[in-house]
Amino acid sequence: MSVHQAVRTPADMAIPGWYAVLPPPKAPEVLRGRYMADWVIVGAGFAGLAAARRLSQLVPNDRIAVVDAQRIGWGAAGRNSGFMIDLPHELGGENYGGSREHDVKQIQMNRAAIDFSGSAAEEYGLHPYFVRAGKIHGAATDHGLRSLREFESHLVGLAEDFGSLDATDMKRITGTDFFVGGTFTPGAVMAQPAGFIRGLATGLAERVKIFENSPVTELRTGKEHHVQTAEGEIVAPRLILTVNGHLESFGFYKQRLLHVFTYASMTRTLSDREQRALGGEPSWGLIPADPMGSTIRRVGDRIVVRNTFTYNPSMTTSEDQVRQTGHTHDRSFIARFPMLKGVAMEHRWGGHLCLSLNSAPAFGEIEDRVYVAGCCNGLGTVKGTLYGMLAADLAVGTGEPMVAEALQEPPPNKLYPMPLMAIGAPLQLWAMQRRAGREL
Ligand SMILES: Cc1cc2nc3c(=O)[nH]c(=O)nc-3n(C[C@H](O)[C@H](O)[C@H](O)COP(=O)(O)OP(=O)(O)OC[C@H]3O[C@@H](n4cnc5c(N)ncnc54)[C@H](O)[C@@H]3O)c2cc1C
Structure with a gap:
């Protein structure tokens, strides 16, 4: 039996705006005592819930348990900006594109993940989200604008639809004359991330046991895997780890995952008069x-x-970092929306992104019947869904062709x-942020 102790567990701070605007959730079920299952999934973000949903389709009579350290939607899954993007989206580049062959494959796989989420939205009535x-x-x-036109040429090469927007179009849509042009791509889904992920968990709860506020402190893996929390444990022969960057907290992918935080602010509600002044x-x-x-x-x-x-x-941020980045948000907001001067931000938060130097995910079977799906390089709403779903296919052995592609x-x-990373990163x-200039 191998023992993997968690050297840290997640503690995301500051309520994300997307979560704050939802009605309060019902009381969580905390893991207490021993729970026996056929499958245990640790982490209930996009990847974990996709794995659970896929398993519930593939092996409907099996007992599936999901456990998360926090409330559903409190982690990055409810903190993100809600862009579920079908097209290439390389954060490290200058125009989001990659090589043609790689991009064609990625688009196909991203769309499969978006459709998978779409079928859940349909089944559970999550359309507003x-x-x-x-x-x-x-x-x-x-x-x-030159970068966007390059991006558009790349889209032509990929035979993908897009619309080229000029400054007038941008003002008509956004209400501001800040933007000199744009590119519209039709395949992305805009999610209310906390609403979607909570709705997904609520829908799944009929077939899947979900424990919240139950940080996993230790994994003991072997013939049966034991997933230990402060007050209980889940025992199951198959384990899927969907804890994103916290894979490293359990000792997996050491020195391979890059822990980056990004930050957001949400305004208070705009009055009718303010909305008229904004236009768009x-x-x-x-x-x-x-x-x-x-x-935006x-x-x-x-x-x-x-x-x-x-x-x-450290995989944590601080109140100070959230406050500091809040000043940058305020500057960016007022530069774009001078007509909304005086509109305050009501919610500010930060969240954890797991990146890798080569934009590769953490995916596969890392020990006997222990599967991972994580490190989604900033596009986790889609890639998390994709690799979570494929982890279930891999574990069940369905022969799904995308599993082979992912492997x-x-x-x-x-x-x-480390000293180089601490200085260099x-x-x-x-x-890179300085290079963004006025785009920031
Ligand atoms: C501000 C912000 C904006 C973003 N915008 C976008 C966007 O527009 N589009 C996009 O695609 N992506 C975006 N992202 C990234 C996206 O949120 C993540 O990539 C995505 O949430 C990853 O999904 P996941 O399921 O792999 O991991 P997570 O959503 O991080 O879920 C992992 C879960 O594991 C749990 N966990 C970890 N350790 C333990 C443990 N020891 N015990 C129990 N549970 C544990 C955590 O609590 C968490 O709920 C953004 C992120 C941030 C912070």
């Missing part, structure tokens, strides 16, 4: 031309701004040694 609205890439500078369409989502710029969403009477990346190998991907590359992020 899962809208096939498409997304806009917005450029604030001529340099940004009531609902849209905009990704910056430069990946290090600001993501308007969701009816609120606006959400996301920007800034920090390197946090062919290289593992996350080794990081540079923040510097690199600083330089």
